[in-house]
Amino acid sequence: MARKEFPGDPRRSEAVVAYTTPENNSDGGIYYLVAFASSMGTLFLKSKPMGWLALISSLLSTFTDRQSASGASGSSRVSTITLAFTALMMAYMSELLVLFQRARGEAAAGA
Secondary structure (H helix, E strand, O other): OOOOOOOOOOOOHHHOOOOOOOOOOOOOHHHHHHHHHHHHHHHHHOOHHHHHHHHHHHHHHHHHOOHHHHOOOOHHHHHHHHHHHHHHHHHHHHHHHHHHHHHHHHHHHHO
16 A cells, blocks of 8 residues: 655654645535525425525525535435425415416316
8 A cells, every 4th residue: 555645744843834724615505404494494385485595595505516525426416406496386386276277267168
């Protein structure tokens, strides 16, 4: 097994590398949490603004997610967007059904 080289040797005082704080790389985790919670809230409460929040948050979590954090398949990205879109469609489903019933009733009365 090959030895892994490190950027400094603590045994020699001239080769010690000082600690630097890592940069703050946001990985979209908060957007994912907001998307999931608001999607569930939309499904239970049929709230349209919460559904739009879920869809926007899921898109933001997808766009800000690191490639290494999501894995190679990216299935969590697709499932987040699908859940948000489905919740939003379920919120609008009652209005769509009323429109379809009216259209069918007017078509039957006009024929």
